[in-house]
Amino acid sequence: MKLFSSVNDVTDINALVKEALALKQNPFEHQQLGKNKTLALVFLNPSLRTRMSTQKAALNLGMNVMVLNIDKEGWALELRDGVIMDGTTVEHIREAAGVMGQYADIIGVRSFPGLRNREEDYSEMIFNKFVEFCKVPVVSLESATRHPLQSLADLVTIEELKKTARPKVVLTWAPHIKPLPQAVPNSFSEWMCKADVDFTIVQPKGYELCADFTQGAKISYDQDEALAGADFIYVKNWSAYEPYGNILGKNEEWMLTNEKLKATNDARVMHCLPVRRNLELSDEILDGPNAIVVHEAGNRVWAAQAVLKQMLEAL
Ligand SMILES: NCCC[C@H](NC(=O)CCC(=O)O)C(=O)O
Numbered sequence: 001m002k003l004f005s006s007v008n009d010v011t012d013i014n015a016l017v018k019e020a021l022a023l024k025q026n027p028f029e030h031q032q033l034g035k036n037k038t039l040a041l042v043f044l045n046p047s048l049r050t051r052m053s054t055q056k057a058a059l060n061l062g063m064n065v066m067v068l069n070i071d072k073e074g075w076a077l078e079l080r081d082g083v084i085m086d087g088t089t090v091e092h093i094r095e096a097a098g099v100m101g102q103y104a105d106i107i108g109v110r111s112f113p114g115l116r117n118r119e120e121d122y123s124e125m126i127f128n129k130f131v132e133f134c135k136v137p138v139v140s141l142e143s144a145t146r147h148p149l150q151s152l153a154d155l156v157t158i159e160e161l162k163k164t165a166r167p168k169v170v171l172t173w174a175p176h177i178k179p180l181p182q183a184v185p186n187s188f189s190e191w192m193c194k195a196d197v198d199f200t201i202v203q204p205k206g207y208e209l210c211a212d213f214t215q216g217a218k219i220s221y222d223q224d225e226a227l228a229g230a231d232f233i234y235v236k237n238w239s240a241y242e243p244y245g246n247i248l249g250k251n252e253e254w255m256l257t258n259e260k261l262k263a264t265n266d267a268r269v270m271h272c273l274p275v276r277r278n279l280e281l282s283d284e285i286l287d288g289p290n291a292i293v294v295h296e297a298g299n300r301v302w303a304a305q306a307v308l309k310q311m312l313e314a315l
């Protein structure tokens with residue numbers, strides 16, 4: 001694998017999930033594979049899980065790891081072409097990415113959307129520039145429109161904990177106080193549509209995701225109806241795709257509670273984290289027996305390790 005930016009970069013999803021679960025059983029089996037190979041993790045935005053789990057995955061494979069929080073520790077980055085750099089930006093992404101490619105065998109990049117210009121965000125301008133100019137394999141650490149390492153870990157978690165061959169998975173919108181990206185739900189949908197699950201997305205009217213990511217999903221606007229019989233509930237807030245980046249109302253009644261779990265098949269509750277308690281998800285759910293959010297975050301290591309392993313094998 002030379003690029004991991006979406007599910008479309010994966011030739012065999014089931015094999016990748018199996019690989020992740022095998023690595024979980026035997027984390028240090030491939031320590032020689034990454035010997036003298038360097039992973040650079042470049043963050044334009046904050047991170048806890050992605051940073052630590054990808055670093056851990058690389059260490060398990062015997063790699064060296066460098067982390068650069070470029071938004072805080074690097075020179076202010078210019079992303080636009082053809083501009084006179086007489087303002088606050090100091091270094092162009094063309095040179096910055098090119099130089100990082102000299103130091104690393106694989107680069108990971110996190111670049112959130114600005115949520116102001118849909119065309120720019122959905123063209124993956126920043127992520128694609130890194131890929132173009134660094135000239136080494138790149139893994140997405142969450143880009144403007146997708147979070148594939150998260151989605152792979154989510155699928156690994158579902159495969160690991162499912163009690164039926166084809167579980168019912170429901171992605172439900174949750175309330176929030178600020179506009180969040182569509183990257184996590186887009187990506188989760190894209191992966192679930194290719195997995196062997198019965199997949200429903202439920203949201204208030206107006207929060208429909210870009211249809212490119214939801215082909216094959218059942219779309220619902222009735223949370224109670226959608227949750228009936230669910231085996232896994234994936235909770236996430238996102239802002240509107242149209243009008244882009246907007247919040248369309250409080251919709252506080254969309255927060256998941258134990259009462260709403262009653263109609264499910266004792267559903268496991270997932271969230272990519274970080275989660276705002278009692279806004280997106282109630283204490284009673286997060287502290288109760290159905291929440292698997294911390295376990296899910298643990299699986300980020302094995303997802304990242306499976307991807308890095310395939311990238312190392314292709315170097
Ligand atoms: N990487 C996981 C999710 C990151 C991001 N959440 C956030 O920005 C939360 C911010 C807040 O709650 O203030 C998102 O939803 O895409």
Ligand SMILES: NC(=O)OP(=O)(O)O
Nearest residue numbers: 047048049050272273
């Ligand atoms: N879920 C996730 O990607 O978490 P971080 O933003 O903390 O990396």
